[in-house]
Amino acid sequence: MKKKLCILLACFGIAACNGYDGPAPESHLVVEGWIDSGGHPVVLLSESIPARDGSISRKEMIESIARWGKVTVSDGEQEVVLTGMPDDRYMPPYVFTTSKITGVPGREYRLTADYKDFHASATTVIPKPVPLDTIYTLPLSDSLFCIMCGFTDPADETNYYRAFTRTKGIDRKYQPSTLAYMSDEVFSGYAEMQLASTERFNERLYELNIKLGDEVSVKFCTCDRRTFMFWQNFEVMLGINANATYFFDTDMDGGLEGALGYWAGYGASYYTIKIE
Numbered sequence: 001m002k003k004k005l006c007i008l009l010a011c012f013g014i015a016a017c018n019g020y021d022g023p024a025p026e027s028h029l030v031v032e033g034w035i036d037s038g039g040h041p042v043v044l045l046s047e048s049i050p051a052r053d054g055s056i057s058r059k060e061m062i063e064s065i066a067r068w069g070k071v072t073v074s075d076g077e078q079e080v081v082l083t084g085m086p087d088d089r090y091m092p093p094y095v096f097t098t099s100k101i102t103g104v105p106g107r108e109y110r111l112t113a114d115y116k117d118f119h120a121s122a123t124t125v126i127p128k129p130v131p132l133d134t135i136y137t138l139p140l141s142d143s144l145f146c147i148m149c150g151f152t153d154p155a156d157e158t159n160y161y162r163a164f165t166r167t168k169g170i171d172r173k174y175q176p177s178t179l180a181y182m183s184d185e186v187f188s189g190y191a192e193m194q195l196a197s198t199e200r201f202n203e204r205l206y207e208l209n210i211k212l213g214d215e216v217s218v219k220f221c222t223c224d225r226r227t228f229m230f231w232q233n234f235e236v237m238l239g240i241n242a243n244a245t246y247f248f249d250t251d252m253d254g255g256l257e258g259a260l261g262y263w264a265g266y267g268a269s270y271y272t273i274k275i276e
Contacts, residue, residue, distance in 0.1 A: 029066070029118035031254075031261040033111055035073070035103040036221070036268040037126050043082060043096040045069045045113055048260065061092045069115035071096040075107055089172040091201065103265065105129065111263045120259030127222040129267035130159060133190070135218065137275055144208045145275050146196035149220055153184045153191060160184070160228035161221065162266070165198045168215040175199050178206055181231050193220075205238060214275040222267035230254045230262050 033043035045066040071082040082096035103109070105128045113120040134150040153159055163180035166173065178197040195218065196208050203209065210216060230253065254262025 029113065029115055029120055029259040031111075031113055031120055031122075031256055031259045031263065033122075033262070034264040034266060035101075035109055035124070035126065036219075036266045037103045037105050037129055038268065039103050040097055040099055041073045041082060041101055041103075041109070041111075043071050043073075043111065043113070043263075044090055044092060044094070045071060045096060045115060046092055047115075065092045065094045066115040067094060069096070069113060071111070071113045073098070073101055074110045075101050075104075105267050109265060113259065118258060120256050122254075122256045122263035124227070124255060124263050124265035125224060126265035127159065127224065127267045128157075129269045130154065130161070130220075130222050131269050132220055132271060135271050135273055137273065140196065140208060143212050144196075145210050145212065145214075146194050146208075147210060147216060147218065147273060147275075149193045149195065149218065149271075151191060151193075151220070153188060155188065158184060158225075160223050160225055161193065162223050162228065162231055163193055163195055163221065164219040165195055165210075166217045166219075167198060167210070168217070170214075171198065171200070174217070174219045176231070179235065181228055183225075183228060210275060212275055216273055216275060218271045218273065219266075220269045220271065223264055226253060226255050227262065227264040227266075230264075 028048040030046045030048050031043065033041065035041040046064040047066060049064050067084055072079055073082060080098050080100045082098045084094060084096045086093055087095045103126050105126050108123055108125045110123045111121065130151055132149050132151050136148050137145045138148055139145055149163060161182045163177045164174035165177045166175065176199045177195045178199050180193055180195050182191060182193055196210060197206055198209055256263055
């Protein structure tokens with residue numbers, strides 16, 4: 001049964017194969033960071049884990065946290081050192097953030113991260129949000145549904161789209177919605193994005209899991225092309241490595257120099273829908 005591995009810590013710089021007895025893989029700094037329009041920067045910082053037996057324990061994930069790292073974000077007017085704090089909504093359960101910087105569409109944000117001998121940097125720009133024209137549900141079976149997000153792509157812009165979902169009582173944070181990414185390189189005008197599967201740790205890959213009675217919040221985002229391609233390649237990698245017989249990938253471009261992972265700016269719009 002294919003399972004998701006939706007924690008980036010467990011996806012980068014990892015050699016994971018049964019019986020592997022070669023040299024230890026090179027250690028990498030792993031950064032998972034984003035800033036939403038109207039939101040504050042959130043950054044997870046850790047070291048990659050050599051999972052030799054094809055599995056990674058919660059203890060290993062926690063031990064990999066770069067608690068003593070220094071993370072800064074600049075918006076062109078001020079540079080702020082982010083505060084590290086425990087946050088069990090995430091895995092690893094530790095984030096760097098600040099309320100002193102708020103995401104504004106059109107503005108560039110520069111991230112730097114220092115830990116041990118690692119130094120990483122990246123920049124991202126938050127694009128303008130594109131609002132939904134409509135949001136509704138369609139039944140897939142007696143108990144399973146999908147959410148349809150209809151929107152009109154601006155004709156004079158190049159836009160890339162990504163969606164996240166959070167189900168009340170199940171998710172404590174927004175999770176990626178599987179295959180929920182689109183580029184206006186292949187369409188124009190009105191389009192609809194289908195959300196049918198929320199990625200959760202230890203659930204089967206592409207499992208339909210939006211159910212009758214759920215109350216689902218949707219974060220519908222615009223992003224730049226690099227972020228779009230990162231998520232597209234990430235999900236392809238998940239499918240290829242779903243059985244964890246071998247797992248090693250350091251070539252995905254998330255905009256970072258000196259680290260693996262990504263730093264993304266999202267033009268975000270929020271919606272809530274009851275599945276009934």
